[in-house]
Amino acid sequence: MESQRIDNREIYLRLRVIQAEGIDDPYLYPYVDNRDYAVLLWISPGEECRTRIVKGLPNPVWNASGTIFLKEYPNIHTFLNLEVLRLSSVNDPGTSNGVAIVGRGKIPLPREFNSEKVGCFPLVRADYKKEDYKVEGDITLCMELKRRE
Numbered sequence: 001m002e003s004q005r006i007d008n009r010e011i012y013l014r015l016r017v018i019q020a021e022g023i024d025d026p027y028l029y030p031y032v033d034n035r036d037y038a039v040l041l042w043i044s045p046g047e048e049c050r051t052r053i054v055k056g057l058p059n060p061v062w063n064a065s066g067t068i069f070l071k072e073y074p075n076i077h078t079f080l081n082l083e084v085l086r087l088s089s090v091n092d093p094g095t096s097n098g099v100a101i102v103g104r105g106k107i108p109l110p111r112e113f114n115s116e117k118v119g120c121f122p123l124v125r126a127d128y129k130k131e132d133y134k135v136e137g138d139i140t141l142c143m144e145l146k147r148r149e
Contacts, residue, residue: 010147010148011069011070011073011145011146011147011148012067012068012069012070012145012146012148013043013067013068013069013070013080013109013110013143013144013145013146014065014066014067014143014144014146015041015065015066015067015068015080015141015142015143015144016063016064016065016066016141016142016143017039017041017051017062017063017064017065017139017141018061018062018063018139018140018141018142019059019060019061019062019063019139019140020037020039020056020059020060020084020103020123020137020138020139020140021059021120021137021138021139021140022059022136022137022138023037023056023059023060023084023102023103023123023125023136023137024056024086024102026057032086035055035056035057035060035086036053036054036055036086036087036088037053037054037055037056037060037084037085037086037087037102038050038051038052038053038054038084038085038087039051039062039064039082039083039084039085039139040082040083040085041068041080041081041082042080042081042082043068043070043077043079043080043081043109044071044072044076044077047068049066049068051064052064053087060084068080070109077109078108078109079106079107079108079109080105080106080107080108080109080143081104081105081106082104082105082106082107082139083101083103083104083105084101084102084103084104084123084137084139085099085100085101085102086099086100086102087099101125101126102123102125102137103123103124103125103136103137103139104123104124104125105121105122105123105124105139107121107141107143109143109145110143110144110145111145112145113145113146113147114144114145114146114147115144115145116142116143116144117142117143117144118141118142118143119140119141120138120139120140121138121139121140121141122135122137122138123135123136123137123138123139124136125137
């Protein structure tokens, strides 16, 4: 069975980033003095988009919507990648540009057209003390795979 190629201008993902919870808990990270956050999202490397910057302590709310066109669906595009960023972060070790990644996620895209995938998805965070990653916090978002008519 041969896969059917779909015109790359026809398929897109409607996306709404709602909020993140449980990131940068003030009891675990008391040294954090600036709580400005944004979410960096991508399906194809090099084609990232970002939410606006919001304040949050510790639960930032974006309620941001957007569209991402899927050029290689379904052959390559299967996941939404995201990073929750804390900006203007001068106290974090190892950051030279003031940006600290406080959570990462990789979420499978919806498989059916016109059906929403809504949920609260876990985030992982680097644990520099153990040179490992730990699950910490989550992000709530809504995705819908659409075909241009």
